[in-house]
Amino acid sequence: MSFTRSLIAGAVVATLVAPAAFAGGHGGNPAVKARQSHMQLYAHNLGVIGGMARGNVEYDAEAAQAAADNLVLLTQVSQRSYWVPGTSNADLGEETRLLPALFEDGGFAKAVEIGGNLAAAAEGLAAVASDGQAALGPALGPVGAQCGACHEAFQQPNN
Amino acid sequence: MIGRLVKGLILVALVVAAAGWVLTRPATVEPERFATLTGDAAAGEAVFWAGGCASCHTESSATDRTLLTGGYRIESDFGTFVAPNISPDPEHGIGGWSLTDFANAMLEGTTPEGAHYFPSFPYGSYRLMADQDVADLWAYLQTLPPSDRPSVPHELSLPFNLRMAVGGWKVLYLDRGLVGPGDGAQLERGRYLVEALGHCAECHTPRDAFGGLDTTRWMAGAPNPSGRGRIPGLTPAQLTWSEGDIAYYLETGFTPDFDSAGGGMASVVKNLANLTPEDRTAIAAYLKALPAAE
Numbered sequence: 001m002s003f004t005r006s007l008i009a010g011a012v013v014a015t016l017v018a019p020a021a022f023a024g025g026h027g028g029n030p031a032v033k034a035r036q037s038h039m040q041l042y043a044h045n046l047g048v049i050g051g052m053a054r055g056n057v058e059y060d061a062e063a064a065q066a067a068a069d070n071l072v073l074l075t076q077v078s079q080r081s082y083w084v085p086g087t088s089n090a091d092l093g094e095e096t097r098l099l100p101a102l103f104e105d106g107g108f109a110k111a112v113e114i115g116g117n118l119a120a121a122a123e124g125l126a127a128v129a130s131d132g133q134a135a136l137g138p139a140l141g142p143v144g145a146q147c148g149a150c151h152e153a154f155q156q157p158n159n
Numbered sequence: 160m161i162g163r164l165v166k167g168l169i170l171v172a173l174v175v176a177a178a179g180w181v182l183t184r185p186a187t188v189e190p191e192r193f194a195t196l197t198g199d200a201a202a203g204e205a206v207f208w209a210g211g212c213a214s215c216h217t218e219s220s221a222t223d224r225t226l227l228t229g230g231y232r233i234e235s236d237f238g239t240f241v242a243p244n245i246s247p248d249p250e251h252g253i254g255g256w257s258l259t260d261f262a263n264a265m266l267e268g269t270t271p272e273g274a275h276y277f278p279s280f281p282y283g284s285y286r287l288m289a290d291q292d293v294a295d296l297w298a299y300l301q302t303l304p305p306s307d308r309p310s311v312p313h314e315l316s317l318p319f320n321l322r323m324a325v326g327g328w329k330v331l332y333l334d335r336g337l338v339g340p341g342d343g344a345q346l347e348r349g350r351y352l353v354e355a356l357g358h359c360a361e362c363h364t365p366r367d368a369f370g371g372l373d374t375t376r377w378m379a380g381a382p383n384p385s386g387r388g389r390i391p392g393l394t395p396a397q398l399t400w401s402e403g404d405i406a407y408y409l410e411t412g413f414t415p416d417f418d419s420a421g422g423g424m425a426s427v428v429k430n431l432a433n434l435t436p437e438d439r440t441a442i443a444a445y446l447k448a449l450p451a452a453e
Contacts (some may be wrong), residue, residue, distance in 0.1 A: 036233075147419035157388060
């Protein structure tokens with residue numbers, strides 16, 4: 001009896017908790033989550049190279065090259081399902097910092113152009129990542145410039 | 160008796176009006192002050208980048224940050240200010256100006272015709288510039304390409320479109336000196352870069368009801384006049400990055416966790432990337448030395 005009771009109680013608790021857990025783990029707009037994850041991968045790999053460029057981390061040619069190669073790959077991933085109309089901060093509020101400007105006149109074409117520039121800058125970085133610590137900073141600059149160009153046009157600044 | 164009272168009142172009104180006119184008329188620099196100065200265009204380029212001219216006087220999409228067509232729109236509680244063409248074009252830009260005209264604009268907020276500029280042009284900060292830097296910047300601006308794009312008028316409503324009223328604003332707020340710490344050569348340089356040239360406080364310091372900077376909350380952050388969100392505070396309790404982190408951010412736009420600057424700061428970074436590493440470090444040192452404010 002008591003065993004049956006605890007089973008029932010367990011089932012009731014599970015029924016109550018599961019939707020909340022599901023919402024916590026899988027809620028949110030999938031496009032927003034995908035692009036934020038993509039940005040995190042950029043940031044992580046930039047951090048590996050940036051730490052060496054700044055002299056905070058000892059230079060390691062293999063690690064620098066691997067991170068730079070990752071960046072090149074990331075610029076080649078198709079993002080067409082990330083940046084879909086209806087997912088700006090005008091639509092979703094604080095869930096995203098994407099400005100509606102991306103979907104307004106010429107916005108998308110501009111973003112695509114910046115994406116192309118970013119790919120070229122990442123290739124430039126990958127071409128010199130094994131050449132020593134001194135090569136990193138100057139090659140990282142053009143990458144950062146494209147990050148900034150896109151954020152300036154399409155991202156609501158942090159509070 | 161009534162007649163005398165009316166006469167007296169009229170007299171008082173005239174005196175007040177005259178005093179008001181004298182107090183609030185557009186000021187100009189003594190012409191001799193700049194007569195002997197020779198500008199150095201190469202030195203002026205450094206002033207240009209530190210002064211952030213390109214952020215408002217080029218189009219945000221412009222790849223050439225020295226084609227000073229104007230066009231940037233500053234949204235505010237008072238209306239929308241549109242930055243004018245300041246390229247050397249003699250008709251649409253400032254090619255017909257003299258160095259003294261330029262000094263009057265930068266240091267006194269006064270047009271060559273003797274009217275007030277609106278303080279969206281940050282002469283409240285630029286007036287702290289060294290005369291030689293004004294002359295050098297003027298020399299550099301002469302070397303830039305002309306643009307024949309006409310300037311666009313501001314979009315302001317009454318009473319904020321009255322340039323005369325700016326005279327009163329200047330009386331209230333234009334006596335501000337240097338505010339932050341400046342002990343030693345590095346802090347002094349950082350303070351000059353932040354408070355005079357970079358005019359950082361124009362966004363990062365809150366304003367009172369009439370749009371004057373609240374110097375008691377210096378660099379403590381402010382509402383974003385052009386929309387949602389806040390301009391962040393930069394005092395050490397608010398900005399906890401190291402001096403090196405700040406200098407690196409000003410050079411590359413990368414935060415310590417390798418997010419990248421957005422909004423207006425992305426444009427500011429494009430300017431500051433052209434400074435010497437020593438100057439960026441001086442700015443960072445100044446920020447780390449700011450007193451606490453809320």
